[in-house]
Amino acid sequence: MRLALLVLLLIAVTNAGVLDSARGKILSNTSILQIREKFDGMKKKLIDKLTLSPEAKAAFEEKMKRLLDIKKDRIQAVGDSIEEINLNKNVSELLYQGDIVLTQTQANEITADIEEEASSRAKRQAFRDKNYPRTTWQSGVYYFFDSNASPLVKSVFKKATEEWRKDTCIDFYESYTAPNKIRVFMEDGCWSYVGRTGGEVQDLSLGEGCESVGTAAHELGHALGLYHTQSRYDRDQFITVNVANIKPDWVSQFTKQTTFTNDNYGITYDPGSIMHYGAMSATYNGKPSMLPHDSSYAETLGSPIISFYEKLMLNTHYECMTANSNYTPGIKLSSFSEKCAGRSNMCKNGGFLNPRDCTKCVCPSGYGGPLCDRRPPGCGAELEAKTQPQTLTDRLGNKLAGMSPREDFMFCNYWIKAPVGSRIEVKIKSFSKGVSVDGCTYAAVEIKTHKDQKLTGYRLFRFCSEEDAGVSLISDSNLVPVITYNRIYETQTILEYRIVSSGLPPARPQPVVSTSSSSCMDRPWCPINRLRDYCTNPVFSETLKRSTCAKSCGFCK
Secondary structure, eight states: OOHHHHHHHHOOSSSOOOOOTTTTOOOOSSHHHHHHHHHHHTHHHHHHHHOOOHHHHHHHHHHHHHHTTSOOOOOSTTOSSHHHHHHHTTOGGGSBTTTEEOOHHHHHHHHHHGGGTTOOSOOOSEEOSTTTTTTSOTTOEEEEEOTTOOHHHHHHHHHHHHHHHTTSSOOEEEOSSOSSEEEEEOOSSEEEESSOOOSSEEEEEEOTTOOSHHHHHHHHHHHHTBOOGGGSTTGGGTEEEOGGGBOGGGGGGGSOOOSSSEEOTTOOOOTTOTTSOOTTTTBSSSSOSEEESSGGGTTTTTOSSOOHHHHHHHHHHTTTTSOOSSSOTTSGGGHHHHHHTTOOOOOSTTOEEETTEEEEEEOOTTOBSTTSOBOOSSSOOEEEOOSSOEEEEEEEEOGGGTTSOOSSOEEEEEEEEOOTTOEEEEEEEEEOSSOOOTTOOSEEEEEEOSSOTTOSSTTEEEEOOGGGTTOEEEOSSSEEEEEEEESSSEEEEEEEEEEEOTTSOOOOOOOOOOOOTTTOOBOTTOOTTTOTTTTTOTTSOHHHHHHHHTTTTTOOO
Protein backbone atom coordinates (compact mmCIF):
# COMPACT_ATOMS: atom_id res chain seq x y z
CA MET A 1 0.00 0.00 0.00
CA ARG A 2 0.96 3.64 -0.28
CA LEU A 3 3.15 4.69 2.63
CA ALA A 4 3.18 8.29 1.44
CA LEU A 5 -0.63 8.37 1.47
CA LEU A 6 -0.65 6.85 4.95
CA VAL A 7 1.57 9.61 6.27
CA LEU A 8 -0.65 12.28 4.78
CA LEU A 9 -3.62 10.67 6.50
CA LEU A 10 -1.76 10.52 9.80
CA ILE A 11 -1.06 14.24 9.90
CA ALA A 12 -3.59 16.27 11.85
CA VAL A 13 -2.43 19.65 10.55
CA THR A 14 -2.58 21.04 7.04
CA ASN A 15 1.05 22.05 6.61
CA ALA A 16 2.28 18.46 6.51
CA GLY A 17 5.08 17.18 4.37
CA VAL A 18 5.35 13.64 3.06
CA LEU A 19 7.58 10.84 4.28
CA ASP A 20 8.40 8.03 1.90
CA SER A 21 11.29 5.97 3.25
CA ALA A 22 12.04 4.60 -0.20
CA ARG A 23 12.49 8.12 -1.61
CA GLY A 24 14.20 9.55 1.44
CA LYS A 25 11.84 12.50 1.81
CA ILE A 26 11.52 14.29 5.14
CA LEU A 27 8.39 15.00 7.12
CA SER A 28 8.37 18.49 8.61
CA ASN A 29 6.15 20.74 10.73
CA THR A 30 3.79 18.00 11.89
CA SER A 31 2.47 16.77 15.19
CA ILE A 32 4.14 13.42 14.55
CA LEU A 33 7.59 14.92 14.11
CA GLN A 34 7.04 17.29 17.00
CA ILE A 35 6.58 14.52 19.52
CA ARG A 36 9.24 12.30 17.93
CA GLU A 37 11.79 15.10 18.11
CA LYS A 38 10.86 15.80 21.71
CA PHE A 39 11.33 12.16 22.65
CA ASP A 40 14.57 11.92 20.66
CA GLY A 41 15.91 14.90 22.56
CA MET A 42 15.09 13.14 25.80
CA LYS A 43 16.31 9.68 24.74
CA LYS A 44 19.12 9.50 27.28
CA LYS A 45 16.82 10.71 30.06
CA LEU A 46 14.18 8.18 29.04
CA ILE A 47 16.71 5.34 28.95
CA ASP A 48 18.09 6.36 32.34
CA LYS A 49 14.57 6.53 33.77
CA LEU A 50 13.61 3.11 32.41
CA THR A 51 16.92 1.37 33.22
CA LEU A 52 16.41 -1.15 36.00
CA SER A 53 18.35 -1.21 39.23
CA PRO A 54 20.63 -4.25 39.69
CA GLU A 55 18.07 -5.79 42.05
CA ALA A 56 15.15 -5.20 39.67
CA LYS A 57 17.19 -6.52 36.74
CA ALA A 58 18.01 -9.71 38.64
CA ALA A 59 14.34 -10.21 39.51
CA PHE A 60 13.34 -9.61 35.88
CA GLU A 61 15.88 -12.14 34.60
CA GLU A 62 14.67 -14.71 37.12
CA LYS A 63 11.12 -14.34 35.80
CA MET A 64 12.38 -14.66 32.22
CA LYS A 65 13.83 -18.12 32.78
CA ARG A 66 10.47 -19.87 32.48
CA LEU A 67 9.27 -17.69 29.62
CA LEU A 68 12.35 -18.31 27.49
CA ASP A 69 11.43 -21.99 27.45
CA ILE A 70 8.10 -21.20 25.78
CA LYS A 71 8.23 -21.52 22.01
CA LYS A 72 6.35 -18.76 20.20
CA ASP A 73 4.38 -19.71 17.11
CA ARG A 74 3.66 -17.62 14.01
CA ILE A 75 0.18 -17.79 12.49
CA GLN A 76 0.15 -14.73 10.18
CA ALA A 77 3.22 -13.92 8.10
CA VAL A 78 2.67 -10.18 8.62
CA GLY A 79 2.48 -10.59 12.41
CA ASP A 80 0.12 -11.81 15.11
CA SER A 81 -0.15 -8.61 17.14
CA ILE A 82 -0.74 -4.94 16.37
CA GLU A 83 2.83 -4.14 17.38
CA GLU A 84 4.30 -6.85 15.10
CA ILE A 85 2.13 -5.83 12.16
CA ASN A 86 2.96 -2.12 12.46
CA LEU A 87 6.68 -2.85 12.81
CA ASN A 88 6.63 -5.10 9.74
CA LYS A 89 4.68 -2.46 7.79
CA ASN A 90 7.22 0.22 8.81
CA VAL A 91 4.59 2.55 10.26
CA SER A 92 5.09 2.17 14.01
CA GLU A 93 7.72 4.92 14.23
CA LEU A 94 5.18 7.39 12.83
CA LEU A 95 2.71 6.58 15.58
CA TYR A 96 2.48 7.38 19.27
CA GLN A 97 2.67 4.24 21.44
CA GLY A 98 2.89 2.22 18.24
CA ASP A 99 -0.66 2.60 16.90
CA ILE A 100 -2.01 6.04 17.90
CA VAL A 101 -2.34 9.16 15.74
CA LEU A 102 -2.20 12.41 17.68
CA THR A 103 -3.91 15.64 16.74
CA GLN A 104 -1.85 18.80 16.99
CA THR A 105 -3.61 19.70 20.26
CA GLN A 106 -2.87 16.29 21.78
CA ALA A 107 0.75 16.47 20.63
CA ASN A 108 1.12 19.90 22.21
CA GLU A 109 -0.35 18.66 25.49
CA ILE A 110 1.93 15.63 25.60
CA THR A 111 5.15 17.35 24.57
CA ALA A 112 4.50 20.18 27.02
CA ASP A 113 3.99 17.65 29.78
CA ILE A 114 6.82 15.19 29.14
CA GLU A 115 9.20 16.89 31.54
CA GLU A 116 6.62 17.34 34.29
CA GLU A 117 6.45 13.72 35.48
CA ALA A 118 7.31 14.82 38.98
CA SER A 119 4.20 16.98 39.03
CA SER A 120 1.53 16.25 41.61
CA ARG A 121 -1.25 16.47 39.05
CA ALA A 122 -3.56 13.48 38.79
CA LYS A 123 -2.46 10.72 36.39
CA ARG A 124 -5.00 9.20 34.05
CA GLN A 125 -5.88 6.55 31.43
CA ALA A 126 -9.06 7.47 29.56
CA PHE A 127 -8.55 10.60 27.44
CA ARG A 128 -9.89 13.45 29.55
CA ASP A 129 -8.31 16.88 29.10
CA LYS A 130 -9.61 20.45 29.17
CA ASN A 131 -11.73 19.66 26.09
CA TYR A 132 -13.69 16.88 27.84
CA PRO A 133 -16.49 15.96 27.18
CA ARG A 134 -16.13 17.27 23.61
CA THR A 135 -13.60 14.49 23.01
CA THR A 136 -16.32 11.89 23.62
CA TRP A 137 -18.99 10.87 21.11
CA GLN A 138 -21.87 12.60 22.87
CA SER A 139 -24.63 11.55 20.48
CA GLY A 140 -23.22 8.22 19.35
CA VAL A 141 -20.34 7.10 17.14
CA TYR A 142 -20.81 7.55 13.40
CA TYR A 143 -18.63 5.69 10.93
CA PHE A 144 -18.43 4.74 7.27
CA PHE A 145 -16.32 2.36 5.21
CA ASP A 146 -13.90 3.56 2.56
CA SER A 147 -14.18 1.97 -0.87
CA ASN A 148 -11.01 -0.04 -0.19
CA ALA A 149 -12.43 -1.73 2.93
CA SER A 150 -12.80 -5.46 2.31
CA PRO A 151 -15.89 -7.44 3.32
CA LEU A 152 -13.81 -8.97 6.12
CA VAL A 153 -12.82 -5.55 7.48
CA LYS A 154 -16.45 -4.43 7.40
CA SER A 155 -17.56 -7.55 9.22
CA VAL A 156 -14.97 -7.49 12.03
CA PHE A 157 -15.42 -3.75 12.60
CA LYS A 158 -19.20 -4.08 12.95
CA LYS A 159 -18.71 -6.96 15.39
CA ALA A 160 -16.24 -4.83 17.37
CA THR A 161 -18.80 -2.02 17.64
CA GLU A 162 -21.27 -4.53 19.05
CA GLU A 163 -18.73 -5.73 21.63
CA TRP A 164 -18.46 -2.17 22.99
CA ARG A 165 -22.14 -1.28 22.47
CA LYS A 166 -23.86 -4.14 24.26
CA ASP A 167 -22.45 -3.36 27.72
CA THR A 168 -22.25 0.46 27.53
CA CYS A 169 -24.58 3.33 26.63
CA ILE A 170 -22.57 4.12 23.48
CA ASP A 171 -24.43 3.67 20.18
CA PHE A 172 -22.87 3.22 16.74
CA TYR A 173 -24.34 4.28 13.40
CA GLU A 174 -23.10 3.75 9.85
CA SER A 175 -23.42 7.08 8.04
CA TYR A 176 -21.66 8.93 5.22
CA THR A 177 -23.35 12.23 6.05
CA ALA A 178 -22.86 12.74 9.81
CA PRO A 179 -20.85 15.89 10.63
CA ASN A 180 -18.29 13.94 12.73
CA LYS A 181 -17.48 10.39 11.72
CA ILE A 182 -14.81 7.69 11.52
CA ARG A 183 -13.57 6.49 8.14
CA VAL A 184 -12.64 2.80 8.36
CA PHE A 185 -10.22 1.75 5.66
CA MET A 186 -7.27 -0.49 4.81
CA GLU A 187 -3.95 1.33 4.95
CA ASP A 188 -0.61 0.00 6.13
CA GLY A 189 -0.99 -1.15 9.71
CA CYS A 190 -3.57 -0.95 12.51
CA TRP A 191 -4.05 2.52 14.02
CA SER A 192 -6.53 5.13 15.21
CA TYR A 193 -6.91 8.57 16.76
CA VAL A 194 -7.74 8.87 20.48
CA GLY A 195 -11.22 10.13 21.27
CA ARG A 196 -13.39 12.28 18.99
CA THR A 197 -11.11 14.77 17.26
CA GLY A 198 -13.88 17.14 16.21
CA GLY A 199 -12.96 17.18 12.55
CA GLU A 200 -15.35 16.14 9.82
CA VAL A 201 -13.59 12.80 9.32
CA GLN A 202 -11.07 10.91 11.44
CA ASP A 203 -9.40 7.75 10.20
CA LEU A 204 -9.10 4.24 11.59
CA SER A 205 -6.97 1.74 9.68
CA LEU A 206 -7.41 -2.03 9.63
CA GLY A 207 -4.82 -3.04 7.08
CA GLU A 208 -3.41 -6.43 6.17
CA GLY A 209 -3.23 -8.64 9.27
CA CYS A 210 -5.51 -6.35 11.30
CA GLU A 211 -8.75 -8.00 10.17
CA SER A 212 -9.85 -9.47 13.50
CA VAL A 213 -12.58 -8.48 15.94
CA GLY A 214 -10.03 -8.11 18.74
CA THR A 215 -7.80 -5.76 16.75
CA ALA A 216 -10.80 -3.74 15.56
CA ALA A 217 -12.05 -3.50 19.16
CA HIS A 218 -8.60 -2.32 20.31
CA GLU A 219 -8.43 0.45 17.70
CA LEU A 220 -12.05 1.36 18.36
CA GLY A 221 -11.15 1.56 22.05
CA HIS A 222 -8.68 4.31 21.13
CA ALA A 223 -11.35 6.13 19.10
CA LEU A 224 -13.66 5.97 22.12
CA GLY A 225 -10.99 7.59 24.28
CA LEU A 226 -8.67 4.93 25.72
CA TYR A 227 -4.87 4.99 25.71
CA HIS A 228 -2.83 1.84 26.35
CA THR A 229 -3.00 0.18 29.75
CA GLN A 230 0.79 -0.20 30.00
CA SER A 231 1.14 3.59 29.81
CA ARG A 232 -0.86 4.16 33.01
CA TYR A 233 0.86 6.21 35.71
CA ASP A 234 0.69 3.27 38.15
CA ARG A 235 2.00 0.59 35.80
CA ASP A 236 5.22 0.10 37.82
CA GLN A 237 3.13 -1.37 40.64
CA PHE A 238 2.03 -4.15 38.28
CA ILE A 239 4.58 -4.61 35.49
CA THR A 240 8.30 -4.08 34.97
CA VAL A 241 9.56 -2.58 31.70
CA ASN A 242 13.12 -3.59 30.75
CA VAL A 243 14.67 -1.05 28.38
CA ALA A 244 17.59 -3.41 27.73
CA ASN A 245 15.28 -5.65 25.67
CA ILE A 246 13.53 -2.89 23.71
CA LYS A 247 14.40 -1.77 20.18
CA PRO A 248 16.31 1.53 20.57
CA ASP A 249 13.87 3.50 18.40
CA TRP A 250 10.96 2.18 20.48
CA VAL A 251 12.18 3.33 23.90
CA SER A 252 9.98 6.43 23.81
CA GLN A 253 6.91 4.25 23.20
CA PHE A 254 7.23 2.89 26.73
CA THR A 255 6.93 6.19 28.55
CA LYS A 256 4.04 6.52 30.94
CA GLN A 257 1.00 8.48 29.82
CA THR A 258 0.88 12.22 30.40
CA THR A 259 -0.23 13.45 33.77
CA PHE A 260 -3.28 15.41 32.72
CA THR A 261 -4.75 13.90 29.55
CA ASN A 262 -5.90 10.60 31.06
CA ASP A 263 -8.06 9.47 33.96
CA ASN A 264 -8.16 6.04 35.62
CA TYR A 265 -11.34 6.88 37.56
CA GLY A 266 -9.95 4.90 40.48
CA ILE A 267 -10.28 1.65 38.49
CA THR A 268 -7.54 -0.88 39.13
CA TYR A 269 -4.88 -1.94 36.60
CA ASP A 270 -5.94 -4.96 34.55
CA PRO A 271 -3.16 -6.98 32.86
CA GLY A 272 -5.86 -8.70 30.80
CA SER A 273 -7.01 -5.47 29.16
CA ILE A 274 -7.54 -5.50 25.40
CA MET A 275 -5.71 -2.15 25.44
CA HIS A 276 -2.54 -3.76 26.87
CA TYR A 277 0.37 -4.69 24.62
CA GLY A 278 2.02 -8.11 24.88
CA ALA A 279 5.08 -9.05 26.91
CA MET A 280 7.26 -9.36 23.79
CA SER A 281 6.31 -6.00 22.28
CA ALA A 282 9.21 -4.27 20.47
CA THR A 283 11.76 -6.82 21.64
CA TYR A 284 14.99 -6.75 19.68
CA ASN A 285 16.59 -9.83 21.26
CA GLY A 286 13.68 -12.22 21.70
CA LYS A 287 13.38 -11.43 25.42
CA PRO A 288 10.35 -9.77 27.04
CA SER A 289 10.17 -5.99 26.96
CA MET A 290 7.84 -6.05 29.96
CA LEU A 291 6.74 -8.58 32.53
CA PRO A 292 4.01 -8.51 35.15
CA HIS A 293 5.16 -8.77 38.74
CA ASP A 294 3.43 -12.14 38.81
CA SER A 295 5.14 -13.78 35.84
CA SER A 296 2.19 -16.15 35.32
CA TYR A 297 0.35 -13.16 33.85
CA ALA A 298 2.88 -12.92 31.02
CA GLU A 299 0.77 -14.73 28.43
CA THR A 300 -2.27 -12.67 29.42
CA LEU A 301 -0.70 -9.37 28.32
CA GLY A 302 -2.02 -8.44 24.88
CA SER A 303 -5.49 -9.97 25.30
CA PRO A 304 -7.89 -10.09 22.31
CA ILE A 305 -10.98 -9.72 24.52
CA ILE A 306 -12.45 -6.59 26.12
CA SER A 307 -12.08 -6.90 29.89
CA PHE A 308 -14.74 -6.26 32.51
CA TYR A 309 -12.82 -3.31 33.95
CA GLU A 310 -12.55 -1.70 30.51
CA LYS A 311 -16.32 -1.86 30.17
CA LEU A 312 -16.58 -0.24 33.58
CA MET A 313 -14.07 2.45 32.57
CA LEU A 314 -15.91 3.34 29.34
CA ASN A 315 -19.24 3.47 31.16
CA THR A 316 -17.65 5.77 33.73
CA HIS A 317 -15.91 7.93 31.12
CA TYR A 318 -19.17 8.39 29.22
CA GLU A 319 -21.14 8.81 32.46
CA CYS A 320 -23.47 6.00 31.45
CA MET A 321 -24.30 5.05 35.03
CA THR A 322 -24.75 8.43 36.70
CA ALA A 323 -26.83 11.57 36.35
CA ASN A 324 -25.12 13.21 33.42
CA SER A 325 -24.78 16.97 33.71
CA ASN A 326 -22.10 17.31 31.06
CA TYR A 327 -24.23 16.24 28.13
CA THR A 328 -27.14 17.79 26.31
CA PRO A 329 -30.43 16.73 27.97
CA GLY A 330 -32.34 14.01 26.19
CA ILE A 331 -29.50 12.38 24.27
CA LYS A 332 -28.97 8.64 24.48
CA LEU A 333 -25.97 8.80 26.81
CA SER A 334 -28.17 10.08 29.64
CA SER A 335 -30.80 7.37 29.35
CA PHE A 336 -29.47 5.28 32.24
CA SER A 337 -30.12 7.93 34.87
CA GLU A 338 -33.63 8.44 33.50
CA LYS A 339 -34.56 4.74 33.58
CA CYS A 340 -32.58 3.50 36.56
CA ALA A 341 -32.35 6.42 38.99
CA GLY A 342 -32.45 5.16 42.55
CA ARG A 343 -32.17 1.49 41.60
CA SER A 344 -29.64 -0.32 43.78
CA ASN A 345 -26.97 -2.56 42.30
CA MET A 346 -28.30 -6.08 42.82
CA CYS A 347 -25.53 -7.66 40.71
CA LYS A 348 -23.42 -10.40 42.28
CA ASN A 349 -19.70 -11.16 41.97
CA GLY A 350 -18.78 -7.55 41.26
CA GLY A 351 -21.11 -6.97 38.31
CA PHE A 352 -22.79 -3.65 37.59
CA LEU A 353 -26.15 -2.64 36.13
CA ASN A 354 -26.26 -2.72 32.35
CA PRO A 355 -26.99 0.86 31.18
CA ARG A 356 -29.12 -0.57 28.35
CA ASP A 357 -31.31 -2.63 30.67
CA CYS A 358 -31.06 -1.96 34.40
CA THR A 359 -32.80 -5.25 35.20
CA LYS A 360 -29.70 -7.05 33.95
CA CYS A 361 -26.03 -6.94 34.89
CA VAL A 362 -22.71 -6.64 33.11
CA CYS A 363 -20.71 -9.55 34.51
CA PRO A 364 -17.02 -10.38 34.96
CA SER A 365 -15.69 -13.12 32.70
CA GLY A 366 -16.81 -16.57 33.78
CA TYR A 367 -20.10 -15.31 35.24
CA GLY A 368 -23.52 -14.96 33.63
CA GLY A 369 -27.25 -14.78 34.17
CA PRO A 370 -29.25 -11.62 34.91
CA LEU A 371 -27.45 -11.17 38.27
CA CYS A 372 -23.98 -12.63 37.49
CA ASP A 373 -24.66 -15.56 39.81
CA ARG A 374 -24.82 -18.28 37.17
CA ARG A 375 -22.46 -20.04 34.80
CA PRO A 376 -22.65 -18.39 31.36
CA PRO A 377 -24.91 -20.30 28.96
CA GLY A 378 -23.61 -22.59 26.26
CA CYS A 379 -20.67 -24.97 26.14
CA GLY A 380 -19.24 -26.13 29.47
CA ALA A 381 -20.51 -27.63 32.71
CA GLU A 382 -20.62 -27.35 36.50
CA LEU A 383 -18.17 -29.79 38.08
CA GLU A 384 -17.95 -30.92 41.71
CA ALA A 385 -14.41 -31.18 43.05
CA LYS A 386 -13.48 -34.02 45.39
CA THR A 387 -10.40 -34.79 47.41
CA GLN A 388 -9.33 -37.27 44.73
CA PRO A 389 -8.07 -35.69 41.47
CA GLN A 390 -10.50 -35.56 38.55
CA THR A 391 -9.88 -34.60 34.94
CA LEU A 392 -11.50 -31.91 32.78
CA THR A 393 -10.93 -32.41 29.04
CA ASP A 394 -12.09 -29.63 26.72
CA ARG A 395 -11.95 -29.71 22.92
CA LEU A 396 -12.88 -26.52 21.15
CA GLY A 397 -12.66 -25.25 17.58
CA ASN A 398 -13.21 -26.41 14.03
CA LYS A 399 -10.64 -28.68 12.40
CA LEU A 400 -12.31 -28.32 9.02
CA ALA A 401 -11.48 -24.59 8.97
CA GLY A 402 -7.78 -25.44 9.15
CA MET A 403 -5.19 -22.92 10.34
CA SER A 404 -6.97 -19.90 8.89
CA PRO A 405 -8.24 -17.80 11.82
CA ARG A 406 -12.01 -17.50 12.09
CA GLU A 407 -13.76 -14.20 12.79
CA ASP A 408 -15.53 -15.32 15.95
CA PHE A 409 -14.31 -16.98 19.11
CA MET A 410 -15.92 -20.11 20.42
CA PHE A 411 -16.19 -20.13 24.23
CA CYS A 412 -16.75 -22.79 26.87
CA ASN A 413 -17.39 -21.91 30.52
CA TYR A 414 -16.88 -24.35 33.39
CA TRP A 415 -17.47 -23.90 37.10
CA ILE A 416 -15.42 -26.11 39.40
CA LYS A 417 -17.18 -26.07 42.78
CA ALA A 418 -16.46 -27.39 46.26
CA PRO A 419 -18.16 -27.13 49.67
CA VAL A 420 -18.07 -23.71 51.32
CA GLY A 421 -14.78 -23.20 53.13
CA SER A 422 -12.88 -25.47 50.75
CA ARG A 423 -10.25 -24.47 48.27
CA ILE A 424 -9.50 -26.03 44.92
CA GLU A 425 -6.24 -26.93 43.22
CA VAL A 426 -6.26 -26.81 39.41
CA LYS A 427 -3.31 -28.24 37.52
CA ILE A 428 -2.67 -27.86 33.79
CA LYS A 429 -1.91 -31.28 32.34
CA SER A 430 -1.65 -30.27 28.68
CA PHE A 431 -2.61 -27.70 26.04
CA SER A 432 -2.44 -28.08 22.26
CA LYS A 433 0.61 -27.07 20.27
CA GLY A 434 0.76 -24.43 17.56
CA VAL A 435 -1.10 -21.40 18.99
CA SER A 436 1.41 -19.94 21.44
CA VAL A 437 1.49 -16.23 20.55
CA ASP A 438 1.77 -13.08 22.62
CA GLY A 439 -1.55 -12.44 24.38
CA CYS A 440 -3.00 -15.84 23.43
CA THR A 441 -4.94 -14.13 20.66
CA TYR A 442 -6.14 -17.32 18.94
CA ALA A 443 -6.90 -19.81 21.71
CA ALA A 444 -6.31 -20.27 25.43
CA VAL A 445 -7.62 -21.39 28.80
CA GLU A 446 -8.33 -18.96 31.65
CA ILE A 447 -8.42 -20.21 35.22
CA LYS A 448 -9.86 -17.75 37.74
CA THR A 449 -8.39 -18.68 41.10
CA HIS A 450 -7.80 -15.13 42.37
CA LYS A 451 -9.70 -13.14 44.99
CA ASP A 452 -10.94 -10.25 42.82
CA GLN A 453 -13.13 -12.06 40.31
CA LYS A 454 -13.69 -8.82 38.37
CA LEU A 455 -10.10 -8.89 37.16
CA THR A 456 -8.89 -10.59 34.04
CA GLY A 457 -5.45 -10.43 35.59
CA TYR A 458 -4.74 -10.65 39.33
CA ARG A 459 -4.52 -14.32 40.23
CA LEU A 460 -6.04 -15.13 36.85
CA PHE A 461 -3.88 -17.10 34.47
CA ARG A 462 -4.31 -17.39 30.74
CA PHE A 463 -2.32 -20.16 29.08
CA CYS A 464 -1.85 -21.14 25.44
CA SER A 465 1.51 -22.97 25.36
CA GLU A 466 2.26 -26.66 25.68
CA GLU A 467 5.08 -25.65 28.04
CA ASP A 468 2.45 -24.55 30.56
CA ALA A 469 1.84 -28.20 31.45
CA GLY A 470 2.48 -28.81 35.13
CA VAL A 471 1.47 -25.36 36.36
CA SER A 472 -0.60 -25.68 39.54
CA LEU A 473 -2.97 -23.04 40.94
CA ILE A 474 -4.75 -22.81 44.30
CA SER A 475 -8.09 -21.01 44.47
CA ASP A 476 -8.98 -18.24 46.88
CA SER A 477 -12.52 -19.61 47.31
CA ASN A 478 -14.63 -22.71 46.71
CA LEU A 479 -15.50 -21.72 43.12
CA VAL A 480 -13.14 -21.62 40.13
CA PRO A 481 -14.49 -20.41 36.77
CA VAL A 482 -12.57 -21.88 33.84
CA ILE A 483 -12.94 -20.33 30.39
CA THR A 484 -11.63 -21.79 27.15
CA TYR A 485 -11.75 -19.93 23.84
CA ASN A 486 -10.67 -20.67 20.28
CA ARG A 487 -10.81 -19.14 16.79
CA ILE A 488 -8.33 -21.32 14.91
CA TYR A 489 -8.29 -25.07 14.10
CA GLU A 490 -9.03 -27.09 17.26
CA THR A 491 -7.37 -26.96 20.66
CA GLN A 492 -7.53 -29.38 23.56
CA THR A 493 -7.18 -28.44 27.21
CA ILE A 494 -6.68 -31.07 29.91
CA LEU A 495 -6.88 -29.96 33.54
CA GLU A 496 -6.73 -31.88 36.80
CA TYR A 497 -8.64 -30.54 39.81
CA ARG A 498 -9.22 -31.52 43.44
CA ILE A 499 -10.16 -30.16 46.86
CA VAL A 500 -7.10 -29.28 48.91
CA SER A 501 -6.72 -29.01 52.66
CA SER A 502 -6.45 -25.71 54.52
CA GLY A 503 -2.88 -26.62 55.43
CA LEU A 504 -1.62 -25.54 52.02
CA PRO A 505 -0.05 -22.10 51.60
CA PRO A 506 -2.75 -19.42 51.37
CA ALA A 507 -3.62 -17.85 48.05
CA ARG A 508 -2.14 -14.41 47.53
CA PRO A 509 -4.54 -11.69 48.73
CA GLN A 510 -5.07 -8.34 47.08
CA PRO A 511 -2.60 -5.67 48.19
CA VAL A 512 -3.89 -3.66 51.13
CA VAL A 513 -2.85 -0.04 51.52
CA SER A 514 -2.32 1.16 55.07
CA THR A 515 -4.61 3.96 56.17
CA SER A 516 -3.23 4.78 59.61
CA SER A 517 -4.20 8.13 61.05
CA SER A 518 -0.70 9.54 60.54
CA SER A 519 -0.77 9.05 56.78
CA CYS A 520 -4.42 8.62 55.91
CA MET A 521 -5.26 10.76 52.93
CA ASP A 522 -6.87 10.88 49.51
CA ARG A 523 -4.48 10.24 46.66
CA PRO A 524 -4.22 12.89 43.89
CA TRP A 525 -6.13 10.58 41.55
CA CYS A 526 -9.04 10.03 43.95
CA PRO A 527 -12.13 10.22 41.69
CA ILE A 528 -14.56 11.38 44.40
CA ASN A 529 -15.19 14.72 42.69
CA ARG A 530 -16.15 13.00 39.44
CA LEU A 531 -17.93 9.97 40.90
CA ARG A 532 -19.95 11.15 43.87
CA ASP A 533 -21.15 7.63 44.72
CA TYR A 534 -17.63 6.17 44.47
CA CYS A 535 -17.37 5.35 48.19
CA THR A 536 -20.74 3.55 48.32
CA ASN A 537 -20.69 1.93 44.88
CA PRO A 538 -20.18 -1.86 45.33
CA VAL A 539 -18.57 -2.10 41.90
CA PHE A 540 -15.37 -0.69 43.44
CA SER A 541 -13.65 -2.91 46.01
CA GLU A 542 -12.84 -1.75 49.54
CA THR A 543 -9.15 -2.24 48.80
CA LEU A 544 -9.40 0.11 45.84
CA LYS A 545 -11.34 2.71 47.83
CA ARG A 546 -8.77 2.56 50.64
CA SER A 547 -5.90 3.03 48.20
CA THR A 548 -7.44 6.00 46.38
CA CYS A 549 -9.89 7.88 48.63
CA ALA A 550 -9.17 6.69 52.18
CA LYS A 551 -10.11 9.99 53.80
CA SER A 552 -13.23 10.76 51.76
CA CYS A 553 -14.50 7.20 52.06
CA GLY A 554 -14.18 7.21 55.87
CA PHE A 555 -11.38 4.67 56.36
CA CYS A 556 -9.22 6.96 58.49
CA LYS A 557 -9.15 6.05 62.17
